[in-house]
Amino acid sequence: MNGKNISRKARSYIIEAVVAIVIIYFLMGGSKWSPALWAIFTVLAIWIVVMNVRRDAGLESTTAYERWKLQVTFLMVTGLLVASIWKGSLWLFILSLVLAGIWASDLHAYRSMNRAKNDLK
Numbered sequence: 001m002n003g004k005n006i007s008r009k010a011r012s013y014i015i016e017a018v019v020a021i022v023i024i025y026f027l028m029g030g031s032k033w034s035p036a037l038w039a040i041f042t043v044l045a046i047w048i049v050v051m052n053v054r055r056d057a058g059l060e061s062t063t064a065y066e067r068w069k070l071q072v073t074f075l076m077v078t079g080l081l082v083a084s085i086w087k088g089s090l091w092l093f094i095l096s097l098v099l100a101g102i103w104a105s106d107l108h109a110y111r112s113m114n115r116a117k118n119d120l121k
Contacts, residue, residue: 010053017045048072066110073103 024030024041033041055065077100084092 006053006057009056010049013049013052017049020045044072044076063114066113070103070107070110073099073106077103 021030021041030038030041051060051065051068054060055062060068077096080092080096080099083089084096
């Protein structure tokens with residue numbers, strides 16, 4: 001992939017991160033968050049953008065990127081589950097269960113993909 005395409009994709013990742021921040025702030029009560037929680041959220045958003053750009057630039061292998069994505073998704077699901085229990089929100093709890101189901105499906109696909117790779121060796 002050439003530099004121009006990577007630059008274009010990097011811009012789209014940054015725009016997606018900004019949209020996520022705006023949605024969190026205005027629609028999901030982010031205006032009431034503490035500065036520490038915003039700092040954590042911002043670092044996570046930057047981390048996601050950096051990892052996506054690294055993958056597109058060929059600096060991360062597909063296996064390493066998929067493993068990283070599973071770990072980040074697990075952290076997000078766990079954080080959402082804890083937040084739903086802490087706030088007593090049934091809506092957040094249901095959302096965390098749906099995301100946990102998606103994560104479990106991704107984990108199963110990752111394991112079967114790696115099992116198939118190991119069987120070929």
